[in-house]
Amino acid sequence: MASQFGAFTASELYCPKCARAQRVRERLLLILPDGELHEYLCSGCGNSLGQRKTARPGSAFSIPPRPPPRRPAAGPAPSGPLPRRPRGLLS
Ligand SMILES: [Zn+2]
Numbered sequence: 001m002a003s004q005f006g007a008f009t010a011s012e013l014y015c016p017k018c019a020r021a022q023r024v025r026e027r028l029l030l031i032l033p034d035g036e037l038h039e040y041l042c043s044g045c046g047n048s049l050g051q052r053k054t055a056r057p058g059s060a061f062s063i064p065p066r067p068p069p070r071r072p073a074a075g076p077a078p079s080g081p082l083p084r085r086p087r088g089l090l091s
Pocket residue numbers: 015016017018022042043044045046047
């Protein structure tokens with residue numbers, strides 16, 4: 001079975017105990033406030049080969065933040081009447 005690089009999920013990792021790349025099993029290790037911590041275990045010997053943190057679906061972490069309210073970007077039109085500065089008057 002050829003290695004697939006489509007979606008980046010580790011299906012095989014090098015296991016130092018087995019001294020070869022092994023298929024891994026993903027195990028939910030920890031639930032964090034903003035996601036979950038998964039652990040990759042070697043399917044051959046059960047050695048922990050790595051961890052991956054995923055954003056919890058439906059949490060605020062996966063929702064893109066609201067775009068900031070639009071500001072008039074350096075417009076020449078101020079929102080109020082500005083007192084005109086008299087010209088030619090050095091103070
Ligand atoms: Zn192993």
